[in-house]
Amino acid sequence: MFKIAIDAMGGDNAPEAIIAGVEKARNEMPDVEFQLYGSVERMQKLVEKDERISLIQADEMIEMGEEPVKAMRKKKQSSLVLAAQAVKAGDADALFSAGNTGALLAVGIFIVGRMKGVDRPALMTALPALKGPHTSFTMMDVGANAENKAVHLYQYGILGSFYAKEVLGFDNPRVGLLNNGGEADKGDPVHKEAHQLLQNGSDAGYMNFVGNVESRDLLQGPADVVVSDGFTGNATLKAIEGTAKTILSVMKHAIVDGNTRSKMGGLMLKPALSGVAEKLDYSQYGGAVVIGTNAPVVKTHGSATAGEVANTLQQIETILKADLTGKVAEFVAAHPDELSGKSVDA
Template identity: 40%
Template sequence: MNSSSVQSLAGVADGRPVRLAVDCMGGDHGPSITLPACRAFLDRHPDAQLLLVGRPEALAPAEGWARCERIAASEIVEMDDPVEVALRRKKDSSMRVAISQVKPADDGRAPADACVSAGNTGALMAVSRYVLKTLDGIDRPAIATVMPNEKDGYTTVLDLGANVDCEPEHLLQFALMGAALVTAVEGKPDPKVGLLNIGEEVIKGSDTIKRAGELLRSAADAGLLNFHGNVEGNDIFKGTTDVVVCDGFVGNVALKTAEGLAAMLSSFIKQEFTRNAYAKLAALVALPVLRHFKHRVDHRRYNGAALLGLRGLVFKSHGSADAFAFEQALHRAYDAARNRLLDRVHDRIVESLQALPAAETPVPVTKTA
């Protein structure tokens, strides 16, 4: 990371309010969802400021809001736009303008500390990578988010769709970034990392997974990671490790499966408690328990995935998010900026890639002040 990138978050530590750039036009619903979410976020975070990006007429309801600035953008990246369209043709899109707010200016400071968008995932990743570039030592950014576990906590999982095919070195980089994320946001100094596989045994899995396991064990031997070993899909929800690493194809399937299962279980419970008069009476008695259950499995609470590995903080919200879910994404971005996630990821990557044998880390690291 160059010096200007490091300085872009210096203001957070200096007491300057955390500033988030928001792509208000992205997602399935646009300003009808993003603006109420932003209003609620500002009410709950008196030390935060928002840069609302979008078409002027769409941002009109935010006129006069305190700690809020509106930035005009004439175009919108639609949810079905190809990546090429978002990257090459829509250069004044709300998505691109919002991401640009995270890029440091000539004085070394960025207008915003993080960016949040509910837009097209592929476009968001491509535009973010083009505008912000990747950290030194990182081949590919990864998408990371949290999933609930039975320990009443969270398991951070990455990658969730940015990279369908991965090399072992990429999985090592994901592990380092995921550990830095958990340390920064959750305050765990030595988070436990697991490699998602079809079994716990070292001999199981594809050649890529076996080689990734070797790299992760080498990193653990060097004191760079707290590597638990292979984990299976159910370990995500057991809370066996703090971080679970996988390629984007597997991670995305796991995420969507978990969301679908939670929705199905909630539907089943509702059906059973409304089946007849006796069931409805039982539902009244169990109402506090049912509400708590619904709260714990509500996927909206976990909305907001970090795009790790970039020279700036970018967070992805579900495209179908409602105002409550989008507000959670804003909160995650705020937390990451306040805890200097960008600097922590950079420091861990530099330290780790310099300590590992050169043969295992073919990407050179150029550390600057």
């Protein structure tokens, strides 16, 4: 029986959407216990307690706009901090929130804690891979860190490979380095060094590094695991999101504000266009995962529906079943120097 600690107060539609998602998940996931942290008074109106759903009182909540580390330190009775403490104490196996991303990162790193050997946990997200062997790829770091050293990127290659293999079931996942050109000597010193470390790690058999990838090609799926520094990964992810959103909106306006012919064409094309939007909607691939912490810490977006909350909870169960944390820990124990990049660098 896995136990998931849930920040029931985080997100635009909390606690309603979170609780509706938990109820949906409860029916689909018989082997999971759900611990809901939040206002018991509000929560108990929304859900019947049962043997697999428990309600735990939290007197405070962290708002979307709050400064993450400050909020974590000040609001010790918040739903997010209490849920993270439960994971730290071993009372829960994983942490879920739809609230403040920065605060979730902060409690993931400082309360749940960094995995031994991992210097800088990363935020990882899945994106559609339109021409790859799989329908999606994962990219990290998409914004946990404003700056990264080369060795962090190397660690993301290892961690991402474990995730793609153990959780997604990808065989020999291809690791790519997001860089500003295809050749090995491209990029600033950090990316040049990261390329070398990843190549050495690949030569040593720890991953399958396929070289640099460029942001222009990402949606084609040139790699299963795309490794990036947090600043560039964040800018790239947001550029992809923003461009997709802008184009679909411009397209919609062209149809709606167009002449009768355009409107009729839009109506006839609607099923095909919905298919396109669906292909590009990466929320279907689950939430964003904080990778490199002592237990799974997973985020869904603030406006997530009950269905998306349930999907993310299922993703957490998959991560737990795959024992991602345990497998990485085993690897680190067996190869104590690998994650420092030292031995592969020699």
